[in-house]
Amino acid sequence: MDKDRKEGIKGMANPGRYGIERVAYWLMRITGLGLLFYFIGHIYETSSLLDGKAAWNSMLELTQTTEGHIFLTLVIGMCVFHTGNGIRLMIAQAGFGFGKPRRPDYPYTPSSLNMKNKLCIYVSIGLAALAMMYGLGVMYDV
Amino acid sequence: MMSSIMRESHIMKIHYLTALVAVGFVIIHIMIRFTHGSFANSLEFESVIANYKSIPYAVVLEAMLILISVHGFNGLRIILLELKQGNAYERAVTYGCLAAMIALIAYGSRTIIMASMGMVEA
Numbered sequence: 001m002d003k004d005r006k007e008g009i010k011g012m013a014n015p016g017r018y019g020i021e022r023v024a025y026w027l028m029r030i031t032g033l034g035l036l037f038y039f040i041g042h043i044y045e046t047s048s049l050l051d052g053k054a055a056w057n058s059m060l061e062l063t064q065t066t067e068g069h070i071f072l073t074l075v076i077g078m079c080v081f082h083t084g085n086g087i088r089l090m091i092a093q094a095g096f097g098f099g100k101p102r103r104p105d106y107p108y109t110p111s112s113l114n115m116k117n118k119l120c121i122y123v124s125i126g127l128a129a130l131a132m133m134y135g136l137g138v139m140y141d142v
Numbered sequence: 143m144m145s146s147i148m149r150e151s152h153i154m155k156i157h158y159l160t161a162l163v164a165v166g167f168v169i170i171h172i173m174i175r176f177t178h179g180s181f182a183n184s185l186e187f188e189s190v191i192a193n194y195k196s197i198p199y200a201v202v203l204e205a206m207l208i209l210i211s212v213h214g215f216n217g218l219r220i221i222l223l224e225l226k227q228g229n230a231y232e233r234a235v236t237y238g239c240l241a242a243m244i245a246l247i248a249y250g251s252r253t254i255i256m257a258s259m260g261m262v263e264a
Contacts, residue, residue, distance in 0.1 A: 029221055036214040043207070043250045049194075050256050052263035053187040060185055083165055090158050138181050 021113055024121045028085050031078035038075050069139045076135040077128040084124030088117065153216065160213040167206040174199065194257035207250040215243035 007014070015023045048059040062068060091097060092112075097120075099111035136142075174193065178184035193199050219239040223232060256262070 032214075032217045033221070036218060039210055039214055040246060043246060043253070046190075047249065047253045049187075049190060050253060050262055055263075056187045056190070064182075079168075083161075086161055090161075093154075093158075141180060141182070 019113070020118055020121050024085055024124075027081060027125075028089070031082040034078045035075070035082060038078075069136070072139065073132045073135050077132040080131040081124050081128040084127055085121060088120040088124065092117065157213060157216050157220075160209045160216075164206060164209040164213060167202055167209065170202055171206060191257060191260075191262060194254065195260065197258065200254055200258040203254050204251060207254070208247055211243045211247050211250075215239040215246075 011017070013026070015026050045059055045063070048055045063072065097114070097116045099114055102111065175181060175184040178186075178189050183189060194203070216239070219235055222235045222239075
């Protein structure tokens, strides 16, 4: 018990302790930040269009590399997971998929952390993986 | 604090609404890439300029810019407010995110307006 208390914010952040819901919590934040940074970069990248064809092509060369394609594939994955999990959270916040309220009895399993929500998280991860594979195929003209 | 301007429940509704509408626009944005044949063709200078010169598509890009900026910077504000609380900190985070959002929308709008009006260096 004392050990748990000493952990503080590290204990809260530990993705291994509270199951897939805590993993989803962290993935949602990490993908959100990643997509925001990508969006800022994308706005800057497209502004090179105003400097003419040469500037556009040289900016494009940076992304048309293996590293650039891997980065874009990660962006696709982040986008799909963030969307799928975001829709799950919206539905949950609207009060659906939580189960019925009941008396808290041992072993105090919260009805909100149920299989429906877990399944939605796994489906979001699966869809992200599929979209990443499809994106790679498009980028490499496979 | 943002809560003095608007209730957090209203901000969350805006957060969700911007997300849902932005998803629709992002799908249009990606589908437009496929109308050019291959991914590489769609990124050619002439193709991209032609996209910007289409007024309906320029409106889609502007709407997407605003929606994603609002959603993204509000998301950043929520993450930062989860980490630490306090009046001065919350005010700094809220106004900082608001300023960054306005700056990004202004910078992106400049590109959209100039490219759609053909104000591009030869």
